[in-house]
Amino acid sequence: MSKSGRLIILSGPSGVGKSTIRDLVVARSPITIHLSVSATTRAPRLGERDGVDYFFLSNDEFQNLRQQDQFVECQEVFGRNIWYGTLRREVEQHLSAGVWVLLEIDVDGAREVVKKYPDAITIFIAPRSLEALEERLRSRGTESEEAMRHRLARAEYEINQSAFYKYNVVNDVLETAVHDFCEIIRQEEFSGGTK
């Protein structure tokens, strides 16, 4: 029987640089890693593409998929009726085909997924400090002041749960963070998921 792929769960506060690190790691990894595309009801940001960055859905479309049990997990990440969810089809068929899958999801979603996939490799990307994170979020300039306050409060909540993750990587120097992440994958591939 062929070996199933490994699941990598990547979390970290909004603005910490998860996507930049993830893209560099995936480009450099000798293992093929499928990036799971989540569904969300939030509006696309400038330059974001449907089906690439997210599947951008209406609230009704999202709730329909939920009723049809199409999600591995879904969460209302920042309250205010903004939903995010991991689609089964983005995970299950790849894993059974032996492909590694990376999910970039919040801490509550990560807890849900770990219940179903206890062997998942959990990685938390932390900022150097909350101040550094706020600076980054503000320079991105994509959020209103209210959304910003939500994201910073949420960041504190997420950082307080980083001990739940098997690995913590600090994104202070980008190259170091990417290197540390690649090393984790190398070790996990070597150990083959054995504890």
Ligand code: 5GP
């Ligand atoms: P953003 O709106 O900045 O793209 O993402 C906000 C937060 O939602 C991030 O912490 C991101 O990891 C999380 N997120 C994205 N997709 C999912 C998902 O499918 N499930 C869960 N639980 N969180 C997600």
